Amino acid sequence: MDSLCHSSAVKGAKVLMVGAGGIGCELLKTLALSGFQDIHIIDMDTIEVSNLNRQFLFRQSHVGQSKAKVARDAVLRFRPHISITPYHANVKDSDFNVDFFKQFSVVLNGLDNLDARRHVNRLCLAAEVPLVESGTTGFLGQVTVHVKGKTECYECQPKPAPKTYPVCTITSTPSKFVHCIVWAKDLLFSKLFGDKNQENDLNVRSSDASNSSEHGEDVFEWRNNEDIEQYGRRIYDHVFGYNIEIALKNQETWKNRNRPKPIYSRDVLPEHLNHQNGNVDKKCATDDPLSVSAMTSLGLKNPQDIWSLTENSTVFLESLKLFFACREKEIGNLSFDKDDQLAVEFVTAAANIRAASFGIPMHSLFEAKGIAGNIVHAVATTNAVVAGLIVIEAIKVLEKDIDNYRMTYCLEHPSKKMLLMPVEPFEPNKSCCVCSESPLALEINTHRSKLRDFVEKIVKAKLGMNSPLIMHGSTLLYEVGDDLEDDMIANYTANLEKVLSELPSSVTGGTMLTVEDLQQEFTCNIYIKHREEFDEEKEPDGMVLSGWTQASLEKKDDNKVVGNGGNTSTSMPTEGEREVELDEISEGTEISGKKRKQPEVSAGETNSSNEVQRLDVVDDDEDELVMLDHQDTSNKKKKLQ
Ligand SMILES: Nc1ncnc2c1ncn2[C@@H]1O[C@H](COP(=O)(O)OP(=O)(O)OP(=O)(O)O)[C@@H](O)[C@H]1O
C-alpha cells in the first residue's frame, strides 16, 4: 500500500468526485489518506440532520451548509497541504461540460440516482476520462470501472427496471402491504394534495360514484357546505367504504381471493372527535410548516408502534385536516416526499386502513415510511468498504493496470467464503447506443403520437437526455437551449403538439431520426417503425424502443406503472434464502444469462465452477430502488440496531 500511496500516478492525478454523501465522505477521506493531492468535489446538496449518522465529515453545526464545502474543510484539517476544490452544484449544470471533464485523470461517482449517473457516464465517454462508479444498498454494494473502448460503459448493461405493479392490483386487488402504500401515495395522496388534473385511476371510481350516489361533482373536492372533518369523513367513507362495496359487486374478482371488508368512519370512530376540537391555529403556529404533525397533535409518540384501526382512522382525519389548515398553499402542488412527516403520516394511515379492509397486516409508521420512501437503511461500513474499493480501482486506472481492473460486488452473506466478489469487466457492449453508437428502433403510431410524447417518453425518460436536439435529415424538429430566437422557440413549441407524420419534415415508418444531447455529446439514431396498435397494459407508453439492452427489460416487465411509484421488491434475505437473493438481485440485470468469469477464486476454494452469475446491486435511488417487504424490513432492522 505504501508504494501505491506514493506512486507518482496518484500524486500527479487530478480527481473528480461526484457526490459527497454516504460514499463520498468515506471516499474523500480515503483519497486524502492514500496520497491524492488534487481533488475536486461536486455535490448539489446541503447537509441534513439525517446524514450525520454516517456522513462523518459533517457535524450538527454544519446542517444547512454545502456538503462539498464542509467535506473539503473537514479533510483539510488533517491533510492541510492538499488541494480540494468544492462545487456546490448539480453535475448536470452546463458548466460541467466535456471540456471541464477533460481536465481530470479519473472521475469517481458516489451518487444516488440513475439520472446523474447516466449523465456522468456520457460525459466521461465524451471526454475519454475513466469512470469508477459505485453504489450501496444496505449491506450490498458495488464498484465498477468504465474505460472507453476497454470495458463496458455504465449503460452497456440494462439497469434493473423499477418494479411496477399492475394497475388493477393497486386499485382493486391489493395482496401485500406495499400495494396499499402505492395506492395511498400515488393515487390517494396525489388525488387529494397533488395536481387535480393529473390522470389518476381514482378518477374512475369517483365518477362512478358521482353517477350513482353523489351529486355529479368530483367527490374529492371540498364542498362549501361542509367543515373539514365532514370532508375528511366523506373521503374516508368513499374510498374505504363505498369504493369497496362497488368492487365487491364484481363476483368474478373475488372467486379466488379474500373479499375485502368495507370500512366506514362511523364504524370505527365516535361521531365527533373530541380532540379535534383543539385549536388548529395553535397546531399550525410554527415557522416550519413541514414540522406540523398529526402524531404530535394526537399524542402518538413511537413511530415503531403499529396503530389500531381506530388510531389509523384518527391519524387519517387529523393529517388531512392539518394539510388543509396549515399547508393550504401547497395543496395542488404536493407530491409525496419521505421527509415530509405529515405526508408520511397520512400515507401510513391510509395504507393501514386499506390493509385492514383487505385483511393485510398493518404496519408501523417507521416501516411504512421505509416502504413508501423506498428506503433501505444505509450501512456505514458498506460505504467505507466501497470507498476503499473505489480508490483501489482508481489507482489501477491511473497506473493503466488494465489486466487487473475488477468490478467488485459486496455481498450480505459470504459466498464461497468471500464477502467481496471481484469479477473481470466485460468488453463494451457492441449494441450499446451510448458507447457504441448503435442505432435504436422505435415502434410508434406516427399518426397518433405527438412529438411531445416522443420527447418525454423516449428522449428524456428512456435515453436520459437533458437538452435534446431532434433532427430529421437536415431539418431541426426540436431543440432546447438558452440562446434560441423567439421564432425558433415558437416553432419548436408548435412542433411538440404535432403528430409525427404531420411535422414539417414528416416522420413516418422508415424515417431515421437523430437525437442529440449537446452537453453530453451523445448522439443516437432512431429508426422509426410505424405501428397502429399498442397493448395498453403491456405497452403503456404507446411506443416500444428496442435495439439496446434497455428494451429487453421492457419486455420482461409487463406491468403498467402506477404513478411514479417505481419500486423493486428485491429483498434482503435471511441466511437460508441466499439463493433467492442472488436470483432476485440479478433479476433484470442479466437478461441474456451471460456469465462472468470470476478469476479471484482459486481452484482450492469450495466452488466447483469458476463462473459466477453477474450481480448487479440496485442503488438507493428513487428510480431504481430496492424495496423491502415487511418481513425483510423487520429482519433488517434487527440487524441494523
Ligand atoms: N445531479 C447531482 N449533482 C450533484 N450531486 C448529486 C446529484 N445527484 C445526487 N447528488 C449527491 O449525491 C450524494 C449521494 O449521497 P447519498 O446516497 O448518501 O444520499 P444523501 O442524500 O446524502 O442521503 P439520503 O438520501 O440517504 O438521505 C448526495 O449528497 C447528493 O447531493
Ligand SMILES: [Zn+2]
Ligand atoms: Zn455502453
